[in-house]
Amino acid sequence: MNNYDELNVVFSHSDFYIIEKPQGMSFHSEEQAGFVVQAEQQLNEKLFSVHRLDKVTSGLIILARNKLAAAKFTSLFSEHLINKYYLAISDKKPKKKQGWIKGDMDKSRRGTFKLLTTKINPAITRFYSLNYKPGYRAYILKPYSGKTHQLRVAMKSISAPILGDTAYSGTASSRTYLHAYALSFDWLEQRISISLRPKQGDEFLALLDEKEFKMWENPWQLDW
Numbered sequence: 001m002n003n004y005d006e007l008n009v010v011f012s013h014s015d016f017y018i019i020e021k022p023q024g025m026s027f028h029s030e031e032q033a034g035f036v037v038q039a040e041q042q043l044n045e046k047l048f049s050v051h052r053l054d055k056v057t058s059g060l061i062i063l064a065r066n067k068l069a070a071a072k073f074t075s076l077f078s079e080h081l082i083n084k085y086y087l088a089i090s091d092k093k094p095k096k097k098q099g100w101i102k103g104d105m106d107k108s109r110r111g112t113f114k115l116l117t118t119k120i121n122p123a124i125t126r127f128y129s130l131n132y133k134p135g136y137r138a139y140i141l142k143p144y145s146g147k148t149h150q151l152r153v154a155m156k157s158i159s160a161p162i163l164g165d166t167a168y169s170g171t172a173s174s175r176t177y178l179h180a181y182a183l184s185f186d187w188l189e190q191r192i193s194i195s196l197r198p199k200q201g202d203e204f205l206a207l208l209d210e211k212e213f214k215m216w217e218n219p220w221q222l223d224w
Helices: 035-043 067-078 150-157 202-208 211-216
Strands: 008-012 016-021 058-064 083-090 099-103 105-107 113-115 123-133 136-143 178-187 190-195
Touching (some): 016 035, 035 058, 083 150, 123 150
Antiparallel strands (some): 008 016, 083 178, 105 113, 178 190
C-alpha cells in the first residue's frame, strides 16, 4: 500500500464509506497513489470524493459509492448540513481560549493563506480549548465553512499555530497536530455520528489520557 498499511474503514453504508486518512498521505495522487485511489484499490470499486483533507491532516473522510450519493453529499456540504469536528494542539499561548474566528481569507506566500479583517465571504470557525499539560493546549474546532487551510489559518490568527505546522509558524514536530475527529449528519432519516481518536502523535496520545478529554468524546453534544 505504498508505505501505508491497509486503510481503516470506520463505517460502511450502501451509499458511502467513512475511512481514516493517515497523516502524511496525499488526498489526490502525486508521485504515488493518493488516498482515493488507494481506497478504490483496497475496496475494489469506483469511489467519489465529496470533501478532502490536507496532506498533513489525519482523520475521517467520506467517500461516496455512487454518483447519486456523491451529488447528495455535495449538496449537504454546500448547505453546511454535515457537521465536522477537528482536534488540534498548539504549544503557544492563544489570544483567546474559546469563541469564534471569522474573516475573509486571501492567498499569502508559498501556497499559504491569511485571514483578513473583512467579512464579505468569511471563513467561520468556532472552538473550545483545554490546557492538558504545562505549555500545551488542545483545541476542538468546528468549521462552519469549507475554505482551504481554514483551520490552520484560524489557529495562527489567534497566535496559536498548530504544533508541527511549520507553514503557518508552528513549532517543528513529528507531525502536524490536526485531526479530523468526528462527523455528524443525517442520511436517509438516519442520524450518523462517528468519531475517531487520533492514533499517531505523542501529544495527541497524552491528550487522550487526560480525564478532561471526556468532555469532547461526543463533540456533537457540545454547545456549538
